[in-house]
Amino acid sequence: MKSLKYIILIVLTAFIFNACYYDQEEVLYRFNPGVCDTTNVTYSQTIAPVMQASCNSCHSTTGASGGWITDNYTKLNVIAVNGKFYGTITHASGFSPMPKGSGQLNTCQISQIKKWLDSGSPNN
Template identity: 40%
Template sequence: MSDKYTLSARLRAALVGAALLALGAAASCTYSHGDPAPACDVPRENVTYAKVISPIFDANCRECHGSTVYPVKGGGNNFGDYQALSSYFSPSKLLGCIRHDPGFDPMPQGRQKLSDCDIQRIEAWIAAGKPNN
């Protein structure tokens, strides 16, 4: 009978060892989405409408809110050019929508939220007085 208990003790020791090895391997695993995003330095003087803001709106907003499509697709909100954008929007409404804040329609509709960096750039542009530069 001692062989039976010895085998059982050996099997138990092997199972405990395997479990500890598996636990250690699982604890050392990490999941990464690649390189971390670079820091977003947003000096207000570098946030220009033409070079920074307009390209963000081109890539994310003007498919629905452009000059020719906004009456049908954009709920009447025209972001087609500087004049239309600066004369329309309430900064708090725009920021609430692009940040996906509660109580606002998340924009761009049906797509991913703008990057934090792009949102910071828009915030910096608004804080600088929405210059047409």
């Protein structure tokens, strides 16, 4: 009888730890690429890596296509404030569609950029 109690206890404990583990929001997001995290958007962790992957090759300090620069906060904030950043990545009419010559950024990246712009494009 005593060993049965132990088994029940162990099984219950396993369930409890398991539940806590999978309930953690961060763990859920990290292991579920289908989920787009628009809650923890920052310049350094979210926006800068997207610029690095899709924009800086043409818009760097040393090679600024059209005179626009995306590889540092101060210059990126210029197109954030003047509306060109959002206009170009959403391929809105009146803007030159970016990234030039390749596919549009994915919907998650666009939502994250919108979130950052809507919160005033902070340098965080």
